[in-house]
Amino acid sequence: MSSAAAPSDLNPVSPENLSDPLPLYRELRERAPVYWSEPIHSWLVTRHEDVVAGFRDPRLSANRTVFFEHQVQSLGPDSVSAFMRVIRDQMFMKDGSEHIRLRRNINPGFTAQSLDTWRPAIRRTMEQLLERVMPRGRMDLVKEISYELPPLVIAELLGIPAEDRERFRAWSKPMADFSSPAPDADMRVLAHEVNRATMAFREYLMAVVEERRRAPGRDVLSQMVSAEEDGKLSTEEVVANAILLVFAGHTTTTDQLSNAVYDLLTHPEQLQALRGNPALLGQTLEECIRFSPAVPGIGRVAVEDFELRGQKIRKGSHVMFLLAAANRDPEVFSQPDRFDISRDSAQTRHLSFGFGPHQCIGSGLARRELEIALELLFQRLPGLRLDEAHTPVRHHSLAFRGFSSLHVRW
Template sequence: MTDLNPVSPENIRDPYPLYKELRDNHPVHWSEVVHAWIITRYDDVVACFRDPRLSTNRLNFYSFQLQGSDPAIAEDVLGVLSKQMAMKDGIDHLRVRRHASQGFSPQALDAWRPSIRRIMTMLVDRVHAEGRMDVVSHISYQLPPLVIADLMGVPPEDRGLFQSWAKPIAQFSSPTVGVDMVEVTKQANRAMQEFKAYLFKIVEERRHHPGQDVLSQMIHFQEGGGMSMDELLSNANLILTAGHVTVTDQLTTGLHNLLSHPDQLQKLREDRSLIKSAVEEMLRYSPALPFSVRIAKQDIQLHGKTIPKDSVVFLGSASANRDPKVFPDPDRFDITRDHIHQKHLGFGFGAHHCLGAGLARRELEIALEVMLDRMPGLRLDEDSPPRLKLDTLFFRGFNSMHVRW
């Protein structure tokens, strides 16, 4: 019998048997362990992403984790999160997203391809002569923050700062199983205070000396009344944080998928036109964010179950991506799969579809291209097995993954 505890060590290590059991027999499942409803079938997850009765305002979710604690310890971090587009619904969400998204059009992002390739080439140059590396520390932990900082116009000498701030904030948003939430919250709150003060300084400098970067465009819309100063700072924080946390995990996980399936790796080596479909299959097969969190604004009926008002709901994108009713032979990693007619949910769905999806795709494509070009014998290091993250339900990735070439 399958253990239905989503945070058991076995299910964190390999969640897909659990997802299958839930899809087949418990598509709307109440988990007492995580105190949330879990939705796992593709059609249901898509319907829930569309359902206006499910809110993205997750402040109650964070408050539940802090029940019994002094709310003041989270004042700054919750204040910023509450003004981010990812926490807004309806018209408020559309307004802020529209003003923040100008720099993320396909045309705008294509202009940054040379910058992404330059950064990736620099990272490979640093380790190429060694013949081996840890992908996590040498590539995936470095590339996304450098790219998003370039996109936002963050000075090169400051780019390490927001990495140090993003980690405790991400830990607060998606906490590790069993952590001391009071201590996590204090660290996140302190990081958010420093992050916001830093962004305020950068915004004021950029206001007088605008550039072509995304932050300059956001400031232009803020000055025109499109958003408040607090919204500008909060959403710049969101882009800088979310713009690299998930891509870090997705890059390593996707590369592991490829190196673990030598027949698919060989196909890509022989036909580089498959690079885009390879990236889509990586996003489908092992998305870095297995779940999206929503809050029920009223009672919702689904498959004979009642999801009560104010309940936390986990939308299982990773499970939906393996639904055999949508993806034939879903547990097979196949870089030639048809992703035009079978849309994976690796970046969510609907109004809150990930703003940075286009940037992430370009980073993944270029990273793969550069590594395959420069490291023709790329393979997993048999002497240093990869170490999965085994302490969180929300991020799917590795603590280390050693390769050779």
């Protein structure tokens, strides 16, 4: 495969480009908007209009099981058998009518009306986390807020005891590591860990599903079990998609909250504007999500040969939509590299939650968590600032971007 030649380093997983991908995004958008990247064996798509069209294109499938199997093909077919068994039943791996069926039967728990009933629980949880750290005057935001809030909220949403959040973390991390391995990762180790975590997660949720059959509640998992009893979902689909909700909701919201706080603290004039006008919170949130998305890229697989901007995409090829690059497309966003919480609605067409049929089903929950978290953080900790005694520690990959450590004080 070939693509437009460019003199710069266009390796998306080089240490330099992972650390600061903005120059790469800019060059790809301008010179090679559809670019074959040999290091990751994938096409990179960076322009906003192409990503939007790609999410709608039936020639690009969400079913990436072959991609995951290829990652560990040298390890044998059973190396990630439990993991593969689960993801094959997850809605983000489905197309067409199968995707619609799964989403339709999971969606009732994620309507705006349903999610608004959980606002008090989100607020109560966030207040409890803040009360625990406020007397200290400093904390690692990632460890004590960002990493704590999402699993607690998801535990409420699924009706699972909050004390099991430690298990959620232990099971979610191997899934994140395997879904987006570091360039030097030992795939044998990652495969073993993700398989082990998946088996434990599945066993745990099977027991919870059985409990919900006996004593249903008003939680999302009970609604999914009800769909199972009506013959609309299988037990395996209920468990697989509950795992998806826990993993996706935990990993991405954790990173997005840390990214948002960092961007506000490093743009004091924007934070001052928000403090002066709390009505800007909604716009602020959308700008944070646009500017530093927790998920910078998402993949698709070509199911037939076709051409895009003069490049021949072959059947079976992996195509990566670089959402973070599309979010800074100057054809859509004025001054795209400027962090500006005053952007009007026409300037908030970011793609951080995807687009079209596969737009993130949990985006409404994530927005409510982030909105309440940011409101209370800056309200209860008016002197919040970065702790100069500690350097922020980022983690980077093509699929996830956030902080491993972000120390703040007040």
